[in-house]
Amino acid sequence: MQKKQPIQEHLLLEIEKLRQEVEHLRREKANLRALLEEATQHSDTIEADLHDKALSVERSSERKLAKFLDAMPMGVxxxxxxGKPYYANQMAxxxxxxxxxxxxxxEQFPDIYQTYxxxxxxxxxxxxxxxxxxxxxxxTTIEDLEIRRGDKIIPLEVWATPIFDENGQITYAIAVxxxxxxxxxxxxxxxEFTNQLLEINSAYERFVPRQFLQFLNKESIVEVKLGDNIQQEMSVLFADIRNFTTLSERMTPSENFKFINxxxxxxxxxIAENHGFIDKYIGDAIMALFSQxxxxxxxxxxxxxxRLNEYNQHWQSVxxxxxxxxxxxxxxxxMLGTVGSPSRxxxxxxxxxxxxxxxxESLTKYYDVSxxxxHHTYLRLPNPDIYAIRTIDRVKVKGKSETVSIFEVFDADPPEIREGKLATATVFEQALLLYNQDNYVDAEQMFxxxxxxxxxxxxxxxYLERCQLQLLYKVKV
Known part of the structure; x- marks a missing residue:
């Protein structure tokens, strides 16, 4: 609407000029009436003289007004x-x-001028x-009117205003x-261009997550530059399908893509429903980020x-x-950011x-858990007691001396397994403690x-098998 304002102001100025011309014409006509009244009080020659003079002034005013209106680039x-038509300029x-x-x-205008x-x-x-x-x-100002001339449809923008006489009565109405x-x-x-940009932005979001741009304080992908980065406290989730290679070998390429998608x-x-976003797909694997x-x-x-349980029901049905x-x-x-080169x-x-x-994630295969x-994640849980959790190992990350405690979360296990783990939670923790103290005999019994x-x-x-191996090794030594 801001772009229309200069046009409206221009037209309002033109309407004001029309008003001034009409007012000027009204004054000249008033002068004519005075001249005619004066003419009645003099001789016939003077009367004819004044009458001619009055007509000349009136014609001059009308020509001036008509010339002014015809020169306008808009219809008047x-x-x-x-309500009867009085005047229409050439553009109108x-x-x-x-x-x-x-x-x-x-009331007849819609039929005569085909306005819709x-x-x-x-x-x-x-x-x-x-x-x-x-x-x-x-x-008034309107933009919802169009006229039809055969197959041609012409949309119009119309401004209209009343013209008052010296007594405040409406004598004319002008539409421009x-x-x-x-x-x-x-x-x-x-x-269409805006929609296209929105579609392009939406398409880009499928390759570069919108949340990623937000972390970099970017409104659009076009603002992103090589090397943009930000440090953020986040949780990282990796998920991978077990034995995917074996599974994919039994499917055609087309079936593989349909399955993966x-x-x-x-x-x-x-992931999205829990305020996370997928950073990348790595084949069948998912890497997701959570900032809260x-x-x-x-x-x-x-x-x-x-969801996997529901998916498997369908998967098995086919x-x-x-x-x-x-x-x-x-x-x-x-550290979130952009890497590569200016062109890619x-x-x-x-x-x-x-x-x-x-x-x-790779340890889930070894322990055959889901x-x-x-412990970094465990310590950030506001209330870990609401989950079914148990400690299962301490590991060292390759290239690091730090030992990391690993916890199993078994809320999504089948009910009988979940209940069994809950029932043995205390015994399992005691057995694990004994194992870590190298007391393999008592740990074996508790497992x-x-x-x-x-x-x-x-x-x-x-862990039972580990205990047995440790005991067997001691016997051999």
Whole structure:
């Protein structure tokens, strides 16, 4: 609307000029009447003289006004106080495609000039016409009127205002209008261009997450430069399909892509619903980031496992074996930024915290569990007691001396396994403590106790075998 303001101001100035011309004409006519009255009081010669002079002044004023109106680049249409057409300049007749019909009234304008509500086949209502409203003393501006000349449709912008006499009575109404076909076309093109930009932005968001741009304080991808970076405290989630290579070998390339895309779409929604976003896909693997509480990352991991159960029901219904995934989560300080070259760059995350999250995910295969988190994530949970969690190991990251505690989160396990792990939680923790103290004899017995209650506890089975190996090694030594 801001672009239209100069046009409106220009037209209002033109209307004001019209008012001034009409007022000037009114004064000259008043002078003519005075001259004619004076003429009646003198001789016939003087009367004729004054009469001729008066007519000359009137014709001169009318020519001046007509010349002024015809020079306007917009249509001017004037009606008298009864609503009958009084004057139309050349541009008005050109736009309307016909001369004025002096014996008609405003109520007949829709039929005579083929005026319609823009974008419809409805005649433009007489009571909404700017000239009609001007005769009621109202100044108006509209853009919802169009006229039709054969197959041609001409949208109009119309301004109308009343003209008052010296007694404050409405004597005329003036409408100034212009063909806004080019403006409408420009608006459509601008709208299409805007929509195209939105579509392009949306497409870019599928390659560069919107949240990534927000972290870099960028409104659009066009603002991103090589080397842009920011340090952020975040949680990192890695998820990977178990034995995907074996699974993919039984599918055609087309089936592989359909499977991967359906699986990733299922997982993405669980991440987005918990305020995370996918940083990248690595084949069948997912790397997701969470900038708020570690709770969001953990809830997303649990939700992904629940979604996987639903997905497997469909997967099995079409003749395939169910799939399993491993999820690893770690939290810490990350560097988000862009790497590459000016002609080809990627958004990426660089941090030891990322490497640890990937390492933790790989441990899910070794322990045959679904979800593991580091103690860095555990310590960032506002209320860890609401989850089904147990400690299962301490590991060293490659190239680092720091030992990291690993926790299993088994909320999404099948009910019988979950209940079994909860029932043996205390015994399992005591057995693990004994194992870490190198008391393999007592640890072995307690892991056996765990398995007697919960024979499906694969972690307890792994530690039982470790204890047996340690004892066997001592016997040999």
């Amino acid at each position: 249409f004037v009606v008298d106080a009864t 007749q050109y736009i309307l495609g016909k001369r004025i019909a002096p014996e008609t009234g405003i 509500l823009a974008g419809t086949d409805l005649p433009y209502p007489s009571e909404r016409q700017p000239l009609w409203r001007a005769l009621q003393g109202e100044s 209008f212009q063909d806004i076909t080019e403006r409408k076309r420009a608006e459509i093109e601008r709208s 359906s699986y990733l779409s299922c997982m993405e929604s669980a 509480d570690a709770d969001n990352a953990l809830k997303a991991g649990i939700a992904m496992l629940h 003749g395939y074996d169910p799939i399993s995934i491993g999820i690893g989560i770690n939290s810490g300080s990350l 760059m990627n958004g990426t995350v660089i941090s030891d915290a990322v490497n640890l999250a990937s390492r933790i 979800l593991l988190i580091s 056996r106790d765990c398995l007697s209650i919960n024979p499906l506890d694969k972690v307890a089975q792994i």
